[in-house]
């Protein structure tokens with residue numbers, strides 16, 4: 001059976017209004033920076049929703065969580081400016097603690113979708129095998145859950161009126177079904193990622209750029225372009241009781 005004939009996979013490049021959910025400052029840039037920049041260039045309005053403050057992302061024990069959170073806030077604002085984003089919504093959770101507050105996180109995700117009315121959302125794929133970071137798994141699950149709730153007026157009624165469920169583009173997916181040509185925005189993706197200076201200390205800054213370049217070249221080859229970025233794109237219909245969704 002070809003599932004796409006019954007439930008077509010939407011074209012992510014047709015997105016007009018996007019919320020890009022990120023567990024920490026820098027994840028959207030790493031997973032989707034080229035595509036988000038390309039969408040912004042075509043007039044798509046993109047809100048960065050950053051779930052946690054990134055306050056433990058350092059190996060430097062001379063840094064405090066408060067000062068790191070302030071640095072990362074500025075780095076994120078700079079990166080969004082480089083990629084042409086509309087702005088940043090700080091969701092207010094503490095780094096590594098998303099799993100302590102799953103319902104509160106879902107509540108905030110539903111509220112954001114109901115107030116911003118995106119036709120597409122981005123987030124990490126929570127079903128990535130070997131994904132050990134709890135914030136990535138928890139946020140991916142929360143956004144996926146929200147897609148099943150936002151169109152039901154009786155679900156989370158205190159978060160606002162029901163809206164049409166947006167489609168979803170998971171980045172960092174083991175089973176991507178969509179590759180976007182990011183040849184024109186790949187350099188901008190790297191610049192935006194490197195704006196997170198606290199996260200990319202030499203020689204890791206060079207290593208990560210080399211890795212992302214090889215990855216983008218390989219994905220680009222699969223669709224006959226210079227650079228690519230891959231996603232698992234689904235609708236909310238695929239996200240419940242659908243045993244074929246992971247293959248589509």
Ligand SMILES: [Zn+2]
Pocket residue numbers: 023024027133136
């Ligand atoms: Zn992260």
